Amino acid sequence: xxxxxxxxxxxxxxxxxxxxxxxxxxxxxxxxxxxxxxxxxxxxxxxxxxxxxxxxxxxxxxxxxxxxxxxxxxxxxxxxxxxxxxxxxxxxxxxxxxxxxxxxxxxxxxxxxxxxxxxxxxxxxxxxxxxxxxxxxxxxxxxxxxxxxxxxxxxxxxxxxxxxxxxxxxxxxxxxxxxxxxxxxxxxxxxxxxxxxxxxxxxxxxxxxxxxxxxxxxxxxxxxxxxxxxxxxxxxxxxxxxxxxxxxxxxxxxxxxxxxxxxxxxxxxxxxxxxxxxxxxxxxxxxxx
Amino acid sequence: xxxxxxxxxxxxxxxxxxxxxxxxxxxxxxxxxxxxxxxxxxxxxxxxxxxxxxxxxxxxxxxxxxxxxxxxxxxxxxxxxxxxxxxxxxxxxxxxxxxxxxxxxxxxxxxxxxxxxxxxxxxxxxxxxxxxxxxxxxxxxxxxxxxxxxxxxxxxxxxxxxxxxxxxxxxxxxxxxxxxxxxxxxxxxxxxxxxxxxxxxxxxxxxxxxxxxxxxxxxxxxxxxxxxxxxxxxxxxxxxxxxxxxxxxxxxxxxxxxxxxxxxxxxxxxxxxxxxx
Numbered sequence: 371x372x373x374x375x376x377x378x379x380x381x382x383x384x385x386x387x388x389x390x391x392x393x394x395x396x397x398x399x400x401x402x403x404x405x406x407x408x409x410x411x412x413x414x415x416x417x418x419x420x421x422x423x424x425x426x427x428x429x430x431x432x433x434x435x436x437x438x439x440x441x442x443x444x445x446x447x448x449x450x451x452x453x454x455x456x457x458x459x460x461x462x463x464x465x466x467x468x469x470x471x472x473x474x475x476x477x478x479x480x481x482x483x484x485x486x487x488x489x490x491x492x493x494x495x496x497x498x499x500x501x502x503x504x505x506x507x508x509x510x511x512x513x514x515x516x517x518x519x520x521x522x523x524x525x526x527x528x529x530x531x532x533x534x535x536x537x538x539x540x541x542x543x544x545x546x547x548x549x550x551x552x553x554x555x556x557x558x559x560x561x562x563x564x565x566x567x568x569x570x571x572x573x574x575x576x577x578x579x580x581x582x583x584x585x586x587x588x589x590x591x592x593x594x595x596x597x598x599x600x601x602x603x604x605x606x607x608x609x610x611x612x613x614x615x616x617x618x619x620x621x622x623x624x625x626x627x628x629x630x631x632x633x634x635x636x637x638x639x640x641x642x643x644x645x646x647x648x649x650x651x652x653x654x655x656x657x658x659x
Numbered sequence: 660x661x662x663x664x665x666x667x668x669x670x671x672x673x674x675x676x677x678x679x680x681x682x683x684x685x686x687x688x689x690x691x692x693x694x695x696x697x698x699x700x701x702x703x704x705x706x707x708x709x710x711x712x713x714x715x716x717x718x719x720x721x722x723x724x725x726x727x728x729x730x731x732x733x734x735x736x737x738x739x740x741x742x743x744x745x746x747x748x749x750x751x752x753x754x755x756x757x758x759x760x761x762x763x764x765x766x767x768x769x770x771x772x773x774x775x776x777x778x779x780x781x782x783x784x785x786x787x788x789x790x791x792x793x794x795x796x797x798x799x800x801x802x803x804x805x806x807x808x809x810x811x812x813x814x815x816x817x818x819x820x821x822x823x824x825x826x827x828x829x830x831x832x833x834x835x836x837x838x839x840x841x842x843x844x845x846x847x848x849x850x851x852x853x854x855x856x857x858x859x860x861x862x863x864x865x866x867x868x869x870x871x872x873x874x875x876x877x878x879x880x881x882x883x884x885x886x887x888x889x890x891x892x893x894x895x896x897x898x899x900x901x902x903x904x905x906x907x908x909x910x911x912x913x914x915x916x917x918x919x920x921x922x923x924x925x926x927x928x929x930x931x932x933x934x935x936x
Contacts, residue, residue, distance in 0.1 A: 485888050596869070632784055
């Protein structure tokens, strides 16, 4: 039975209109604006071609920001994936307290990051913070974790890892479940009984595609880091924690240089699209093994 | 399978317990601090439990110093409005993509997939300008309208609707049901589990979002919980941690309780972000 085209149109038009107005057109607008010198509130704008991008290339703040974002992304992705994988394997290897461990590691994912960032600020407080109290207790030197430009980015990365490991963990748990039991049994029959051997020769090769997938998921999230930076360091001290979204925010919404901020946004979108492409490729491979 | 050795089991618990403790520390510390008076919080000695309970003072201060309940209420209103709009908009479209052949479908679907990749921070500048010209900045609508469309929701529900048997759809049409009735009376009931996962995904996302409210909201009485947390912290200027921690307890509680109450569903919903990015 045919559905009248008018009916179909009515079904999809609200979604289609909003999709175009709220997502597709704005992205095109950002790309176009990045070729202008438009400032928010200004009545006129000039076409300046790729001048914004040329300026970006030579902008020390932007370069710093890009480098910091990359370092943060590598640290957080690496940390969260390692902890997530390690915890997933340990949790799966026996049945005791599985639910409790999963809940404990997942709690940070389920919590409101901004509120927890305030808690972290207190934990890392130079004089009243628990971290420095504990360090003094074992005879180490306390530090001002969020105001020392040598460690601030690493402190933020630790918070990022804390927040993201639970997500990696549940994705790995799902991946482990999809490994058929008979494959493990066959391994056991072949005399692979040592846990490490079993991991190296059975679990890890089968978990490969899942791992790639989890890496891209974490990387995409890490690239979007903003909340903790804005709340805890505002990109400082001395631009040592300046990251991409925070720089865009400052240029666009503090200095209102919308054209320049748009050029940065284009770089940001390119990064996300690249990671998404990698993810899609790994997802296709995942369904084939 | 034989069970792992006692040594392995002990090591497993040791490692996981240490990890779990570290991951839970911020929560434990937040709750404990919210019970302590200021002099104990800033004492030179690290004490775990409060010697004098200051729960009533801290929580009263948190609730009266800033309109905390107002923030929570705004969060509920914004999340509920976004979710209802999203479902109203995306369900008919998802149904059409799953069950109806129409011209330009492949092309339209590609646009949905393209939109799926767009992170919401990417559209911030044009949408901000748009809301400015519409005179909608600093209103609750500014928090709701831009998120009324979810490309991810269309994608998710279309995948789900494809598994609904065509016979069900045909039967409903033979009964003389219109396409709209069909969406809400036949498709919607079959989709409840998938919709529930999407609802959790959407609510967690928008309850926690900080970037967008920070841009469009300047009045404290319109703040959502994350933005309100910041107003509160700036108010306390980093000296009064007892009430501040009481505030963060109240702000993180709703989602954490939801998580504890419906763990499986919650994890299902949140891991959807994995696919979305």
